[in-house]
Amino acid sequence: MSIQPKAKTLKTFNDPIYGFITIEDALIFKIIEHPYFQRLRRITQLGLTNLVYGGANHSRFQHTMGAMNLMKQAIATLRTKGFEITEEEERASKLAILMHDIGHGPFSHALENTIVRGVHHEAISLQIMHDLNAEFDGALSLAIQIYEGTYHVKFLHQLVSSQLDTDRLDYLKRDSFFTGVSEGVISSERIIKMLTIHDGELAVEAKGIYSVEKFLIARRLMYWQVYLHKTVLSAEFLLMNILLRAKELAQSGTEVPAPFALDFFLKQNEMLSLKEHANWLPLFLKLDDVDVMAAIKQWTNHEDHVLRELCNRLLYRRLLKTKELPSPLSVEKQTTYQAQLAEKSGWTVDETRYLFFERSLTNTAYNPESEMIKILFKDGTLRDISEAATIFRFSSLAVQETKNYLYFPENMSLA
Amino acid sequence: MSIQPKAKTLKTFNDPIYGFITIEDALIFKIIEHPYFQRLRRITQLGLTNLVYGGANHSRFQHTMGAMNLMKQAIATLRTKGFEITEEEERASKLAILMHDIGHGPFSHALENTIVRGVHHEAISLQIMHDLNAEFDGALSLAIQIYEGTYHVKFLHQLVSSQLDTDRLDYLKRDSFFTGVSEGVISSERIIKMLTIHDGELAVEAKGIYSVEKFLIARRLMYWQVYLHKTVLSAEFLLMNILLRAKELAQSGTEVPAPFALDFFLKQNEMLSLKEHANWLPLFLKLDDVDVMAAIKQWTNHEDHVLRELCNRLLYRRLLKTKELPSPLSVEKQTTYQAQLAEKSGWTVDETRYLFFERSLTNTAYNPESEMIKILFKDGTLRDISEAATIFRFSSLAVQETKNYLYFPENMSLA
Amino acid sequence: MSIQPKAKTLKTFNDPIYGFITIEDALIFKIIEHPYFQRLRRITQLGLTNLVYGGANHSRFQHTMGAMNLMKQAIATLRTKGFEITEEEERASKLAILMHDIGHGPFSHALENTIVRGVHHEAISLQIMHDLNAEFDGALSLAIQIYEGTYHVKFLHQLVSSQLDTDRLDYLKRDSFFTGVSEGVISSERIIKMLTIHDGELAVEAKGIYSVEKFLIARRLMYWQVYLHKTVLSAEFLLMNILLRAKELAQSGTEVPAPFALDFFLKQNEMLSLKEHANWLPLFLKLDDVDVMAAIKQWTNHEDHVLRELCNRLLYRRLLKTKELPSPLSVEKQTTYQAQLAEKSGWTVDETRYLFFERSLTNTAYNPESEMIKILFKDGTLRDISEAATIFRFSSLAVQETKNYLYFPENMSLA
Amino acid sequence: MSIQPKAKTLKTFNDPIYGFITIEDALIFKIIEHPYFQRLRRITQLGLTNLVYGGANHSRFQHTMGAMNLMKQAIATLRTKGFEITEEEERASKLAILMHDIGHGPFSHALENTIVRGVHHEAISLQIMHDLNAEFDGALSLAIQIYEGTYHVKFLHQLVSSQLDTDRLDYLKRDSFFTGVSEGVISSERIIKMLTIHDGELAVEAKGIYSVEKFLIARRLMYWQVYLHKTVLSAEFLLMNILLRAKELAQSGTEVPAPFALDFFLKQNEMLSLKEHANWLPLFLKLDDVDVMAAIKQWTNHEDHVLRELCNRLLYRRLLKTKELPSPLSVEKQTTYQAQLAEKSGWTVDETRYLFFERSLTNTAYNPESEMIKILFKDGTLRDISEAATIFRFSSLAVQETKNYLYFPENMSLA
Secondary structure, three states: OOOOOOOOOOEEEEEOOOEEEEEOOHHHHHHHHOHHHHHHHHOEOOHHHHHOEOOOOOEHHHHHHHHHHHHHHHHHHHHHOOOOOOHHHHHHHHHHHHHOOOOOEOOEOOOOOOOOOOOOHHHHHHHHHHHHHHHOOOOOHHHHHHHHOOOOOHHHHHHHOOOOOHHHHHHHHHHHHHHOOHHHOOOHHHHHHHEEEEOOEEEEEHHHHHHHHHHHHHHHHHHHHHHOOHHHHHHHHHHHHHHHHHHHHHHOOOOOOOOHHHHHHHHOOOOOOHHHHHHHHHHHOOOOHHHHHHHHHHHOOOOOHHHHHHHHHHHOOOOOEEEEEOOOOOHHHHHHHHHHHHHHHOOOHHHHOOOOEEEEEEEOOOOOOOOOOEEEOOOOOEEEHHHHOOOOOOHHHHOOEEEEEEEEOOOOOOO | OOOOOOOOOOEEEEEOOOEEEEEOOHHHHHHHHOHHHHHHHHOEOOHHHHHOEOOOOOEHHHHHHHHHHHHHHHHHHHHHOOOOOOHHHHHHHHHHHHHOOOOOEOOEOOHHHOOOOOOOHHHHHHHHHHHHHHHOOOOOHHHHHHHHOOOOOHHHHHHHOOOOOHHHHHHHHHHHHHHOOHHHOOOHHHHHHOEEEEOOEEEEEHHHHHHHHHHHHHHHHHHHHHHOOHHHHHHHHHHHHHHHHHHHHHHOOOOOOOOHHHHHHHHOOOOOOHHHHHHHHHHHOOOOHHHHHHHHHHHOOOOOHHHHHHHHHHHOOOOOEEEEEOOOOOHHHHHHHHHHHHHHHOOOHHHHOOOOEEEEEEEOOOOOOOOOOEEEOOOOOEEEHHHHOOOOOOHHHHOOEEEEEEEEOOOOOOO | OOOOOOOOOOEEEEEOOOEEEEEOOHHHHHHHHOHHHHHHHHOEOOHHHHHOEOOOOOEHHHHHHHHHHHHHHHHHHHHHOOOOOOHHHHHHHHHHHHHOOOOOEOOEOOOOOOOOOOOOHHHHHHHHHHHHHHHOOOOOHHHHHHHHOOOOOHHHHHHHOOOOOHHHHHHHHHHHHHHOOHHHOOOHHHHHHHEEEEOOEEEEEHHHHHHHHHHHHHHHHHHHHHHOOHHHHHHHHHHHHHHHHHHHHHHOOOOOOOOHHHHHHHHOOOOOOHHHHHHHHHHHOOOOHHHHHHHHHHHOOOOOHHHHHHHHHHHOOOOOEEEEEOOOOOHHHHHHHHHHHHHHHOOOHHHHOOOOEEEEEEEOOOOOOOOOOEEEOOOOOEEEHHHHOOOOOOHHHHOOEEEEEEEEOOOOOOO | OOOOOOOOOOEEEEEOOOEEEEEOOHHHHHHHHOHHHHHHHHOEOOHHHHHOEOOOOOEHHHHHHHHHHHHHHHHHHHHHOOOOOOHHHHHHHHHHHHHOOOOOEOOEOOHHHOOOOOOOHHHHHHHHHHHHHHHOOOOOHHHHHHHHOOOOOHHHHHHHOOOOOHHHHHHHHHHHHHHOOHHHOOOHHHHHHHEEEEOOEEEEEHHHHHHHHHHHHHHHHHHHHHHOOHHHHHHHHHHHHHHHHHHHHHHOOOOOOOOHHHHHHHHOOOOOOHHHHHHHHHHHOOOOHHHHHHHHHHHOOOOOHHHHHHHHHHHOOOOOEEEEEOOOOOHHHHHHHHHHHHHHHOOOHHHHOOOOEEEEEEEOOOOOOOOOOEEEOOOOOEEEHHHHOOOOOOHHHHOOEEEEEEEEOOOOOOO
């Protein structure tokens, strides 16, 4: 027995969920230290959810580190079960999950639907990975293949992106922890222990079937209780309206002061194109929650009464009220209400759409059209969870659930 | 402001789930101190589950104290919402839930199906309550009315016994804690906060609907993952077979030494009758897990090879193997296997039924025929959870799930 | 029994520590909704600690709500023990603890030591309370008396501010939860259960003595492991240096763009005076973490190489290295190192003090000169914890612990 | 990449603390399955502590499995830091910790001080290890060397037995979990991450110093709040008195019926000798909590009024009262009290010593005379924790704390 250290943990990160997350690989550590990745520290995982669940201030940085930690556990489990995964494959899988969210914008989704249009955050993530790959002389090539699903070992991609990937296994657990919604608690550890491989694809051992069902149920409940919570969405719609109004003003020539990176996107009046990413990606990589909030703070004194009102509402949490509608509002009713609001507020009818609007929220716990979660039985047969769980009428989870909500100011009476 | 204490917490109990459970009422404390209630300290809540989930050694005493604690919370919540509950009603409701399990026998259910036959533990609980009521000069009358459901304030009974009672709210949480099955974690606190009253009956506010669904799902998962776990049941079937064999021997004249209270029930060859409880109840109230385990330890050296083998298996955890059967075994196969086992073991074919048998396990997460969990909507309408949860196909939870298992010794080959 | 609601919970707040925090009082709810209080949502409780403990993004808003929740528990406990506390006293005590941190500036402490000089955050809190009191027609008068300690019921003040107040009981528990440093976990619930009153002052029942000792130890450990963590401080010193440099530039005529409220304080070159708070308090009440971070982001491109370098370091987490020094650096060594750094960086020697400096950190777990934690024994005697804990050499906790650290850039070699 | 399993987890054990404990080694699994080890399932870790902390029903079996799990983590950590530990050493270390408590008797310590006299449980453990080693053809030799400290790799022994061993790291955490005393929570994971080796001996990295201090403090608090809790001890002294009285009666010719293994020890009137272990060890290995409790239940009807009274008290939790004494009782007072009790009870004065007695309880958090916990500093120096923690007056922990208690029946007045 030698007592000379031969290797060294490069770095240990603290995490309230997993205790410690240790990094042994120098390349992984360099990616974590990179400015592009550090930016994720300033993007909250759940956007404005903290206005309803006050503890939910966790960052996308922390989530991504957690997902990588689960990847490590999953790989260790599969190796224990006798499946070979090379050192290089391990590193690349960790890098893939680490970078999977690197293209997210401020407040996670708000900009995507408003001022950064034409490109999806996943496409941006991929573009950034390519840029980083160039910077690191091709060291990320395998990670990119795994991310894209072009590498021949398919289950590695599935650990990064599938209906039971390490991304979901981390975020459900993490969001549940920080919101305090114990209903969403899942046993990531138990599910990972049950993972196996069949014909090169990820599967779950039969005895893990209840945990998988529980995972799907928990996910659905987190959707309605957190992700699609009507008040959380009230805040997010307000944020989107702020950005839409700001853009409208900026493009009609009104001065709308904003931090320089945000300023660029406000003034941009065409769809972004991935082909021309060189024009805008460097600016996008400067954007984070701070820019948006700083602009909103500044706009609380803006000359435009619409922008000003929306910003003051968000900053001081005077959110719009919500009412669930059994069916969409008729055109007549909508017109009546808008007129009423216009008269009360002194705004134009057109302007009232920033304060009074309908939204439909939709959730499907399990998408039967995308790749299925597979259950491996002891006799070697493989079945989709939707069939395997014969007793539990699984089809119920595949049903799209939709709710209609009306959003309106607190001083409005809806007769 | 006076600084003289006017009241005093009588007693504080430690509990790893709720921290502290405080008792302010002298009568409640007397019931807790009573030998009948102290007996529950020596009855495990989950029988032999600790052979699979090693942490599950918690007692029925502790569970009952926990359920009473939730009753206290539920009453406080309802009062905050403006529903009046008198001091007397509060005390009686706590007493009712405290005594609801007082008629349980050793290992919670094992004896009920073997040697204490003809009376259900709930009927025994009620009889004991009446005896205690006599002892306490009628002070438990209201508690008994609430337990039986004859008191005019119906929701108090529902807090003691319904599909969403404080019994279930405690045991799911507690069993999940001690087994470590995090899938079973429920937010009792959240559900209790959502309780309300409608027309004198217990209901849940509409915004609690997801929590109720989660509660039902968690309950179902706990059934399959813990309560009906095939290895847990292997242990419990072994225990039952031990008691059945001991009874068979005792009644055929073989000496089967046992602690005196157990001895009585082994020798009893008729169904017990509640009417004649004076004959057997005092002995029943002496019985606990210790008697059964002590007897089993003693019987590991018994002259009867069947009893001896069964006891040694249980004591040293050589449980029978299990195999899920797609359909019940044919009579032919059963005969063939028994013959094979008889030859191998030198036992008679009749004796082999103690080591080789089939069992069907059945679970229904939600019994649509019993009283429904009611959801109260903001517009004042009341709907059963099975209707309220329209999107989620609730009917799936009402389906009876059945599994067939074969139990057999490890050295047997099932061709 | 009536079933008509007579009261109503006004609002329920979600909290991952306590589950739910309910507000029944309209005035309390109005204070929570007030813009001054909502501002605390944008001030992190632990400043830049999240650069080391990634989960520590919790806000001062959430902490304050938690402290108020503990106040509620403490009052309920004391009432159970027979001490009378009026409804008005309860409300005022809650308001007092709710507002105790309302004068905090961005990043909790950073500005206080740099650009908002001359007034302490506690004095600012008090001033804001008076302003709010005027706004609410004197409804906060009792709360202010309790906060200041002038109300005759002394223990209420002690629950707000003493060595065992609800402020500390919440923040230790909360900071431990979000950092994941389980060593800091304290049982606030247990301590609160042990609270009592003696001669109008707060005391702890003798059996709670170990919990109090544990609380003091946990507090001390949290200091060294979190609050005074050398890397956390490296980030905070960087932030302070940024603000100092920005102020230096602003006052020497260089343009230093910043959000308007921050701009005011950068240009202010005299000590602030409470007497003239009308000049600056309205601007202070607009300031939060967003302003500071937005400025730093903007300054990453500033013409001044010092400011630019510091801001880039903070934004991308290139913190200064630290080295514990057995004793302060000699003037010679300091000069040598500065010269070396100046040569390497091309900065003037004077400028190097922003990147190279010594700091002494000091912590005392228990301040024997401030008001003591009192232990009440069964025989009625009252002793200070430092005497009561005779066996445990309590004096050790009162000792000031000091550590010297050198901060320097990573590329510097300290021979 | 092959996808054929090459290895297999032999068995997974559920544990509420660590989630899963997996066994990959066949020999380790055989030891776990061995009747000697299965016996530990029926020995509670904390004896009668569950009469005060109702959740504390966990078994010594579960603790030992947990300690083995920490051993696995510790070895993995040390390997990550570059210290070589062979497969064989790993297995032997796990076996050593697994068997370290195998010689414990019922209720962990009660018999040791009463009827199994002359041999310490550690000596019994060692003897059993030797017996098992013979049974397993010498496969446990290395494990025994590590347990005894004769193997040249000293740190492996230290992980099994030292002031910072995996035994303590598990039991503090576990006892804290099951009692609900959150003050005792330690971060075993954090401490294990900080372990290192210096000159072949176990040490802790300097940055782990606060965790070690916290561990020592938590241990001390657990002593006073749980292990030496006056009511817990009241129960344990009662149990000891029961066994002493039963032995006294048995040896004076009175019939004292008991399960056969217990019967042997009751009748044994000489000290046991390790040399002659063949005479008594097989019987000892049959003894567990069940035998003792079954005997006590039986003795509640015994003809001897002393034994009967003591057994009824324990079974129905009518424990003796306690009073802390500033100094030992004078002989006069003792005589007076005994006479008073004798008169009241009708017992002889000699018999009253079973109900009325004094005990001194002593605890030392850190034994400065046994092997020290070593702290390894970055500069390579190694210091004992008592010196390393210079600021914290460590000597306080090494002080023996003693408390005197008087135990007496509830109906006695101590003037």
